[in-house]
Amino acid sequence: MTIPYIIRFWLYLIFLIPSVLCALFCLYHFLIDRVLRKALNNHVVMLILFLGVFLNLTDIVWYIDFYRTGHPLSLTEAFCMTWTYIDYAVFVSITLLVAWGSIERHILIFHQNLVSTQIKRFLVHYLPLFTVTMYPFIYYIIIYFVLPCDPWIDFTTSGCGISACAYNTAFLGMWDSIAHNIVPIFIIVIFSMALFGRIWYSKYRINQRMRWKNYRKMSIQLLSISAIYLIIVFPSMILYTLYTAVHLAVKxxxxxxxxxxxxxxxxxxxxxxxxxxxxxxxxxxxxxxxxxxxxxxxxxxxxxxxxxxxxxxxxxxxxxxxxxxxxxxxxxxxxxxxxxxxxxxxxxxxxxx
Structure with a gap:
């Protein structure tokens, strides 16, 4: 059953406004408070919020306009390529940042010696953040603007239907499905659950100074995020990967x-x-x-x-x-x-x- 465009329009619009306002509110407090701004554990959150606001004000707004009018905001190939590029690059970047944040929490809580010096902080904290943020942008620039692709532009579909360039070959299709979707979601779920287990175990360890109340809210938050990815996103990604494998694994x-x-x-x-x-x-x-x-x-x-x-x-x-x-x-x-x-x-x- 296909959801009518008018329903999609209102669903996107209703959730877009509070999403942007909440993200801007959080970003404002992160940036204006020096302590929050310098805390290493907040850097990945600030990047996710910034990219989320950018995605909402571009990609999501363009989707809303498409569902309202039935055609893209601009009937040009340049706009369609830009829309598809932002849709893929920013979304994958956010997913990878959430996955890295799930790993980094283990480092910041249980292995603080790995970020005790400037060199260690650069190698363990700043370099991974830069890499997982920029990699999708570089990857999809190559896919959509460097590698040869003959997209079929269809102004009657969202994104103009030119996303097929990301699946030009079986390898690219499987890489996009597994590296950009399945693996990050696995990481988010597994490492978030593992962090909850480690904190719970630390509560009963002898001579362990870590107190449960200091990490209870974070653990509940991580479980909520993991549940969202596990229940909503992960099953669709599994089906998507199986579909890609079946249809792209032709001779x-x-x-x-x-x-x-x-x-x-x-x-x-x-x-x-x-x-x-x-x-x-x-x-x-x-x-x-x-x-x-x-x-x-x-x-x-x-x-x-x-x-x-x-x-x-x-x-x-x-x-x-x-x-x-x-x-x-x-x-x-x-x-x-x-x-x-x-x-x-x-x-x-x-x-x-």
Whole structure:
């Protein structure tokens, strides 16, 4: 069951306002109070709050506008790329910071000697913070702006449907799923539970000066965070990774062979009907599905559903730009053993109808 856009709009808007206000309030007190600002355990929290505010005021606001209007704030490729980049980079950065914070709490409570000098603080505290914060931004710059990618821009979907660049290959898809989602969530849950257990155990240790009341609130907070990730996020990440493994673990030569056939066929059929540009695109949700996407000189040339029987034998349909996406065929239904035989005619009578 799909949640209507109007409901998504109000849900995002209702929670966005208190989220931004609370984050700004906390950031203000962290920054204005010198003791809080210098405390090592607060640095990761301040970074998470800052990135959270930035994400809310950009990515979430753009989602809200999309759910209100049904199209992106700006119908340009540059905006779509920026939106997708911020959506991925900032979210992954926050997730990695929460994971690192779960590990760092063990160091700050039980191994304070590891941050007793400036060099140790730099190596154990500041360098990891910088690394986990900047890594996603650098990684997704490479993915979306450096590596070759031919995104299919669809202005009728959130983020313009160009997130498929992050899953161009099976390796990239699995890396994004495991390294950026599954592993951090595992770390958050395991290390938060372990910290609670260590504090509980310390309460009964002989000659242990650590008092339970000093860490009770933090332990309850950690359990709450762990429960959220474990109950809500973790199951979806497991299913997402399994889905990625199944759909991306297809033989690469099989995919390349089908794509080559579609490209050869497109060179014949994309010459007429006012076409000014065309490309073969893989479906963002399932890389084993293809579409022929065409751009036209005039809006009147665009039909809501252009179907050519020659494309059908390869399991793909023509998809005019700016129209509602149609369902594509899977590679599992295709016979790639046949050679490409381009018929003499260009467009069939069925297409002209």
């Amino acid at each position: 690469s030569e099989h995919v390349d062979k089908v794509k080559a056939k579609l490209i050869e066929a497109s060179r014949v059929y994309a010459k007429d009907k006012g076409t000014i540009d065309w490309f073969v695109s893989q479906d963002a949700a399932d890389p084993t599905k293809f579409a022929i996407v065409e751009r036209y000189e005039q809006q009147s040339d665009v039909q809501t559903h252009i179907s050519n029987p020659y494309y059908k034998q390869f399991g793909a349909y023509v998809k005019p730009l700016l129209t509602k996406p149609i369902e594509l065929h899977s590679l599992a239904e295709l016979d790639t053993s046949k050679d490409v035989e381009v018929p003499p005619q260009t467009w069939s009578d069925e297409t002209d109808q």
